[in-house]
Amino acid sequence: MNKTTLAYILHSIPYTKKAYIIHSLTPMGRVAFFLPSISPKNKSYEYIKIPLVNVEITYNELTTRQHLYKIDQIYLYSFPEMISEHVLHSAVATFMTEIIMKITPQDLYDTQLYNILTIFVDKLNKWEKIPNAFILSFMANILEYLGILSRKNYSTIDAMPHYESLLNTMEYLYLQPINSQDDEITLPSSPYHLLNLTIQYLQSQDILTSEIKSLKVLREVFY
Numbered sequence: 001m002n003k004t005t006l007a008y009i010l011h012s013i014p015y016t017k018k019a020y021i022i023h024s025l026t027p028m029g030r031v032a033f034f035l036p037s038i039s040p041k042n043k044s045y046e047y048i049k050i051p052l053v054n055v056e057i058t059y060n061e062l063t064t065r066q067h068l069y070k071i072d073q074i075y076l077y078s079f080p081e082m083i084s085e086h087v088l089h090s091a092v093a094t095f096m097t098e099i100i101m102k103i104t105p106q107d108l109y110d111t112q113l114y115n116i117l118t119i120f121v122d123k124l125n126k127w128e129k130i131p132n133a134f135i136l137s138f139m140a141n142i143l144e145y146l147g148i149l150s151r152k153n154y155s156t157i158d159a160m161p162h163y164e165s166l167l168n169t170m171e172y173l174y175l176q177p178i179n180s181q182d183d184e185i186t187l188p189s190s191p192y193h194l195l196n197l198t199i200q201y202l203q204s205q206d207i208l209t210s211e212i213k214s215l216k217v218l219r220e221v222f223y
């Protein structure tokens with residue numbers, strides 16, 4: 001029996017010269033698909049290599065031995081023009097996909113992340129110039145999803161004696177930097193510094209267990 005779903009492609013891995021394993025985020029969570037050999041008539045499938053491209057997938061609900069769902073049909077649902085045409089937008093999209101890939105296991109049932117991602121992908125494809133706080137806003141939503149901070153704390157000013165308080169106010173600090181009363185506390189003023197501290201925090205909590213490769217690219221092209 002076949003099912004159909006929308007999906008953001010997080011990563012596509014060549015399985016053979018013409019077949020791919022596709023990691024995706026659907027409205028129901030993380031799903032891995034197997035896309036069989038691509039015929040010469042389907043050269044348009046090149047779009048699956050674009051990060052965060054939104055597709056419609058019809059697949060067999062029975063998984064393969066590798067726990068992959070075999071794709072029967074795949075269609076382009078919406079083309080991410082800004083992501084495909086601009087290096088900066090592509091770099092940001094790659095970072096977002098890497099974060100989601102690393103914080104979620106394969107076959108995770110989840111109904112929240114897709115909606116979060118949709119909001120940010122839509123913004124990313126509408127804005128020619130990406131605001132500096134865009135990535136911090138994305139990470140704030142990820143931290144809320146993980147239960148590390150709550151939305152009500154996004155704009156709270158604290159004395160911030162601990163790093164966790166810094167996470168709670170990272171967006172506010174970037175938009176309106178303040179000086180701490182404690183001389184031993186140095187508040188980062190750049191969005192990249194805040195982003196880097198956030199990644200370090202997630203690594204210290206074993207939420208991220210490996211390096212975020214796209215973080216270095218963001219430093220070079222964005223901040």
